[in-house]
Amino acid sequence: MTVRAADPAAAGQRGHSPVVLRTSGLTWRVGGFTIVADVDLAVREGEFVSVIGPNGAGKSTLVNLLSGVHAPTAGRVELRGQDVTRRRPADRVRLGLGRTFQTSSLFPGLTVLENARLAAQARRGSLALWRRPSPTDAATRTAVQRLEEVGLAHRAGDLVALLPHGDKRKLEIAVVLCCDPAVLLLDEPTAGVSAEEVAPLVDVVRAVHARGRTVVMVEHHMELVTGLSDRIAVMHRGRLLLADSPEVVMADATVREAYLGVAP
Numbered sequence: 001m002t003v004r005a006a007d008p009a010a011a012g013q014r015g016h017s018p019v020v021l022r023t024s025g026l027t028w029r030v031g032g033f034t035i036v037a038d039v040d041l042a043v044r045e046g047e048f049v050s051v052i053g054p055n056g057a058g059k060s061t062l063v064n065l066l067s068g069v070h071a072p073t074a075g076r077v078e079l080r081g082q083d084v085t086r087r088r089p090a091d092r093v094r095l096g097l098g099r100t101f102q103t104s105s106l107f108p109g110l111t112v113l114e115n116a117r118l119a120a121q122a123r124r125g126s127l128a129l130w131r132r133p134s135p136t137d138a139a140t141r142t143a144v145q146r147l148e149e150v151g152l153a154h155r156a157g158d159l160v161a162l163l164p165h166g167d168k169r170k171l172e173i174a175v176v177l178c179c180d181p182a183v184l185l186l187d188e189p190t191a192g193v194s195a196e197e198v199a200p201l202v203d204v205v206r207a208v209h210a211r212g213r214t215v216v217m218v219e220h221h222m223e224l225v226t227g228l229s230d231r232i233a234v235m236h237r238g239r240l241l242l243a244d245s246p247e248v249v250m251a252d253a254t255v256r257e258a259y260l261g262v263a264p
């Protein structure tokens with residue numbers, strides 16, 4: 001697959017942007033094992049940071065710590081300068097952290113638009129779900145905009161259960177965007193999608209970032225992240241090995257040996 005290199009000039013400018021998400025000494029232990037160990041990571045506004053690493057490296061656990069699914073054993077998570085370490089996932093969503101999951105979180109019996117609209121309605125604090133949706137109300141307008149953003153407006157009336165898997169992943173992104181997140185956390189967006197659906201999905205992720213959004217994406221496949229990311233954070237056995245530009249990461253001897261099978 002051809003992937004456009006991240007714009008180095010834009011990435012340089014982001015070096016001066018404020019930090020929106022920061023972890024310090026983030027650690028999670030369970031059953032005598034340290035799953036995430038002492039992770040320090042700062043993500044700047046507008047940045048695209050990918051987190052890669054082999055199976056079991058601790059990537060999903062890191063996302064769970066960022067989004068509040070797990071409470072850390074030690075360390076801290078800051079969102080827009082605010083300590084959210086002990087805040088519940090729903091609070092973090094309200095404070096601007098939106099995430100997708102590896103497994104689908106959609107309502108299969110509702111339409112594409114209904115799924116997006118529910119998220120937009122929840123964001124507006126209106127859970128008067130019994131009210132008849134109107135095509136012109138604010139929640140519907142937001143939902144339609146987000147569906148356009150991910151290229152799904154033409155499927156607005158389709159039942160989610162009937163969508164191809166790649167379109168479900170796009171809809172999950174639209175649903176999170178309906179909550180207007182300051183940081184979008186994507187947990188393996190291409191997991192389970194067919195080979196031909198990967199490129200269109202990557203294009204959606206790229207377009208979402210190009211609109212100025214901050215993205216943190218967990219992904220297995222090195223070849224997908226190099227063209228998208230300003231920085232790649234490499235996890236290994238729960239530790240953050242390095243977080244740097246794709247060029248530096250690709251040239252790193254340990255990374256080349258561990259992930260690309262290239263002898264040093």
Ligand SMILES: Nc1ncnc2c1ncn2[C@@H]1O[C@H](COP(=O)(O)OP(=O)(O)OP(=O)(O)O)[C@@H](O)[C@H]1O
Nearest residue numbers: 030031035053054055056057058059060061062220
């Ligand atoms: N609740 C738990 N209890 C015990 N061990 C856990 C728990 N959650 C995760 N682990 C272990 O922690 C390690 C890291 O898991 P994690 O899912 O974060 O890795 P990952 O890098 O996301 O892997 P993958 O790419 O396969 O999704 C694994 O060895 C996993 O078995």
